[in-house]
Amino acid sequence: MSGVNGASASVDTEAVLAAIESRTDDLIALTSDLVGFDTTVRGDACEKARDEADLQEYLAARLRAAGATADVFTPKPGDLPASPQTPPGLGFDGRPQLIARFAGTGGGRSLLFNGHIDVVSAEPRNEWTSNPFVADVRDGRLYGRGTCDMKGGIAAAVIAAETLAALGIRLPGDLLINTATDEEWNGAGTLASVGYGVRADAAIVPEPTDLDVVTAQRGILGGSVTVAGVPGHAEYPPGDWRTGGAVNAIEKMLPVLAALQGVREGWAADKAHAHPLLPAPSIVPTVIKGGEWWVTYPASCEVALDVTYLPVQADAGGWASRVRTDIETAVAKAVSADPWLAAHPPAFAWDVELPPAEVDQGHPLVGFLLDTATRLGRSPRILGEPSWTDAATLTRLADTPAVCLGPTATRPDGSPTLHTIDEYIEISDLVATAKTLALTALAMTAPAPAAS
Ligand SMILES: [Zn+2]
Incomplete structure (x- = not known):
């Protein structure tokens, strides 16, 4: 079979797509498990942690079982890089960060998937049709707090990496997964991860984007x-x-x-x-x-x-x-x-x-994402983000050009689903995101073509 987007010609990309499709139930189950951990974001430095550590340990165990090394670490006050993003001396008790690594065979570029595990408050809870912390499948959608923003995107990244590993595909470059806290507050978790040394040749943050590629943010x-x-x-x-x-x-x-x-x-x-x-x-x-x-x-x-x-x-x-x-x-x-x-x-x-951030639209990662989403029948666009994401921290402070691509964030009428009552994700979009991430990882972690 032919490769895609410069991926190794020996990799059967149709088999990768089929394997992910066959794991749809697993993808729903993983997203549901993540929704079940209450990781409602703190609003100040003193607020007690919730289920953040349990979620990170759960993901770490899962990624280790797939062959990754995984490090769950709790930054100490003073560990953060000096930045006006966070209050001085911010602590992380009960809010560890996770970095997992599927080691490459050598010679390829590294790629990072980064996602935030924190979610915004589910209040007023009594207005939800179903419990916001018990994911519920209705009409091809998965409902629950964080399904869209962005536990679904994290689950898609994990399933993409697990599927490549299960198929015995060894990527030339490292594939990294970093899950972080506090994005909905001030980006402290990814900032701490950057301080810990998390970086790569490029990164994808699977925030909900309708499978468009977001390269700029204010x-x-x-x-x-x-x-x-x-x-x-x-x-x-x-x-x-x-x-x-x-x-x-x-x-x-x-x-x-x-x-x-x-x-x-x-x-x-x-x-x-x-x-x-x-x-x-x-x-x-x-x-x-x-x-x-x-x-x-x-x-x-x-x-x-x-x-x-x-x-x-x-x-x-x-x-x-x-x-x-x-x-x-x-x-x-x-x-x-x-x-x-x-x-x-x-x-x-x-x-x-x-900080604001922008990635060059000519970056190879942007092309790989556009090609892959197009192959899946989508019509991806290059867009800007009106709000802010951890992609800016990676781009600006970790020398890691980071773009966002993830599932659909809007209802059929165009209104956003993120941060809403009855937040949901289209299950078909979760699968499409996992497929896009897997094929893009194949392309991106291949050795860069020699400069002519
Ligand atoms: Zn988000």
Whole structure:
């Protein structure tokens, strides 16, 4: 039989596809097992671990049985590479990371499958048709929290690797599987894995993409802006703040919000901020808090901000310092006509920062994925990711070009299934993902053609 995509001509790729098809029940069972571990993401550094360690040990045992070496490790506070992604001194008690390796026979490129085991909260649980932690098959779909984002993708990667091993196929390059925690929070698990030494010649993150190839993603910047006021009885005239009068911090937030909206509209209209694959950069106020008592002029008002920015906006180190300066400068200028705000400037506080990333569309991995998905009857596109994934950490901090390809993330009407009540995955898509990953591993881990 012929090889595919440059894979060894001795490998019968039709047999690989048939073997994966015959393991559909195993793929459903593995995804269901992973859903059964409660790995709801933590929202802060103090939150206790759940079933993360049990899930990682379960996967490690399974991969060892297939012939891999597998290392389950718990990063210590201080092990993380210095990065604005995570709070300083973050610990991982009960949240180990996994790196497994199917050793290559030599001479080929290495390929990494990376997936996050954490899922977003299943609340409100009583609105689900079935228990979110007991996967349920209905109408060709598998329902449960994480089926789509992204325990299904992890199961597809494991089945792909197991199938190649079971067929006795020894890849020339290493095939690595890294499963990590905390992606839904700040990417700490993959960051810790990178700190541990996880890297490869290229990586696939099987996040749900409709079997499209996602090569670019925006950076994320989280923070807040606070405006000060002066408290006073709200049913009396406030007087002049220069002589001790009250100031309403909520009303003083209004020009700040208008200025932030102006920044967003300016970015959207600026051709220099256009990217062929990505939405325009944006800044969205997401939480507002202000006031102390309903009969008192509020003494302060704080608004949380979710900022997304393009690779071209990153500073020389690849981070958001220029974006922060642009926002702060624009707001200061816009509110300078207000005497109170000029004398008491809005105060910005920035916390989590996730880097933007982009992989060259000419990278061989992109071609292998497109060819394989096309062979399976799909019409794959190259797309950008409006949100953020661990692929950025691998691309930017591990010298490992990483793209996303995984099962379908949308309902027939186009609305997303990830993070929803009654999250599900199409079983046919799980199988197609496993097939794509297996054939792409064959192609990618073959020796690179000699440069001419
Ligand atoms: Zn995800």
